[in-house]
Amino acid sequence: MYDEVEKNTCSEQLAVAFFKQSLPHGDRFWTSLVMSPVSSIAELYSRVLRFVMLEDVLRHKGYAKPIQNQAIVETMAWRNMMSFCSLPNFWANCQGRISQVELGAHTIKSHGAKIARNHMHDWLILLLLVVIEVVLYVIHPFYRFVGKDMMTDLKYPLNENTVPVWAVPMYSVLLPIVVFLVFYLRRQDVYDLHHSILGLLYAVLITGVLTDAIKNAVGRPRPDFFWRCFPDGIAKYDQWDNVICHGKDSVIKEGHKSFPSGHASWSFAGLGFFSLYLSGKIKAFDRRGHVAKLCIVFLPLLVASLVAISRVDDYWHHWQDVFAGGLLGLGVATFCYLQFFPPPYDTDGWGPYAYFEALKEESQPNSQLGHPMYGSNLEAQVVNQQTGHYSVSVNDLELGRR
Numbered sequence: 303m304y305d306e307v308e309k310n311t312c313s314e315q316l317a318v319a320f321f322k323q324s325l326p327h328g329d330r331f332w333t334s335l336v337m338s339p340v341s342s343i344a345e346l347y348s349r350v351l352r353f354v355m356l357e358d359v360l361r362h363k364g365y366a367k368p369i370q371n372q373a374i375v376e377t378m379a380w381r382n383m384m385s386f387c388s389l390p391n392f393w394a395n396c397q398g399r400i401s402q403v404e405l406g407a408h409t410i411k412s413h414g415a416k417i418a419r420n421h422m423h424d425w426l427i428l429l430l431l432v433v434i435e436v437v438l439y440v441i442h443p444f445y446r447f448v449g450k451d452m453m454t455d456l457k458y459p460l461n462e463n464t465v466p467v468w469a470v471p472m473y474s475v476l477l478p479i480v481v482f483l484v485f486y487l488r489r490q491d492v493y494d495l496h497h498s499i500l501g502l503l504y505a506v507l508i509t510g511v512l513t514d515a516i517k518n519a520v521g522r523p524r525p526d527f528f529w530r531c532f533p534d535g536i537a538k539y540d541q542w543d544n545v546i547c548h549g550k551d552s553v554i555k556e557g558h559k560s561f562p563s564g565h566a567s568w569s570f571a572g573l574g575f576f577s578l579y580l581s582g583k584i585k586a587f588d589r590r591g592h593v594a595k596l597c598i599v600f601l602p603l604l605v606a607s608l609v610a611i612s613r614v615d616d617y618w619h620h621w622q623d624v625f626a627g628g629l630l631g632l633g634v635a636t637f638c639y640l641q642f643f644p645p646p647y648d649t650d651g652w653g654p655y656a657y658f659e660a661l662k663e664e665s666q667p668n669s670q671l672g673h674p675m676y677g678s679n680l681e682a683q684v685v686n687q688q689t690g691h692y693s694v695s696v697n698d699l700e701l702g703r704r
Contacts, residue, residue, distance in 0.1 A: 438514035444521030458617035474572025563627035570631030573602035587647035
């Protein structure tokens with residue numbers, strides 16, 4: 303076994319060169335080897351085993367020399383090793399560091415409270431948007447002038463909604479959240495779950511506020527306005543040929559909210575955000591030519607388009623209303639998505655910005671100790687107070703380089 307170590311791990315020339323370099327300060331040798339941070343028990347065992355055999359090879363060749371300051375070096379080295387391997391820290395080091403940092407597991411239990419504190423103001427503003435949306439829905443819109451000549455295009459029949467109002471938040475909000483939860487259960491990334499839900503809610507609520515604000519300001523009559531204003535079919539006008547409605551107040555009020563379409567804007571806001579989310583998760587734009595992935599990306603947009611078309615078919619909206627509503631919702635959804643996630647065509651488009659920032663922060667302590675979390679070259683760096691700085695690469699030792 304030692305012959306194999308001598309042949310493959312450290313050649314005779316390496317032993318001579320390295321030991322001559324470290325003869326005056328042999329304590330650097332074991333300090334740099336044992337004090338290097340490790341990320342798993344397996345790596346620790348492998349490293350110690352390699353260098354115990356390396357020392358035997360050196361002694362067998364006659365190059366060994368008593369190590370200076372042996373007591374100090376052994377105390378520091380074994381203190382570091384025992385701290386890592388101690389029973390209270392064993393599970394946290396071997397499971398927590400590997401699963402949470404290297405595998406990216408950030409659960410609601412471990413990181414949920416921190417995220418909630420960091421985004422408390424965002425949730426408070428979200429509640430404010432809910433209040434504003436309720437107020438905008440309750441107040442009366444602008445009652446635009448509707449003359450006798452305009453009624454030609456406003457006599458379409460008064461129909462029921464193909465897609466009821468209560469169904470809109472079901473497919474545009476609740477359905478995406480269910481999918482977000484599925485991804486969370488699979489990846490255990492609370493950053494992804496929190497930011498996707500928060501981004502989706504902001505997309506639909508900002509869209510709702512903008513839509514209802516424009517509705518109330520414009521006051522455009524719906525295509526079925528004649529039957530809302532004159533349910534008995536008997537039209538009445540004042541001296542300026544403006545309508546004198548005698549229908550139900552709530553029906554007339556709703557008749558002045560044609561532009562833009564709320565169904566279309568909400569659908570494209572929620573499902574547009576959902577489409578962007580899916581495109582990032584399945585890496586639809588990874589330049590590998592898997593065009594079938596686009597079917598998944600376009601499916602939510604198809605549903606939103608069909609809902610928008612149904613509003614024209616039901617004569618609740620003009621085509622300009624649904625077109626403007628769709629653009630508004632999709633635009634807001636894109637802005638909200640990019641606040642939390644990279645573009646879907648980005649290399650890191652599958653995860654939120656906060657996830658990668660968390661990994662970066664968690665890897666900083668290891669980087670400062672000379673052990674980059676994701677690096678391929680483990681550098682063991684030690685400072686000797688008498689002679690200055692000296693560093694040795696473990697991989698270089700194994701490959702026979704200095």
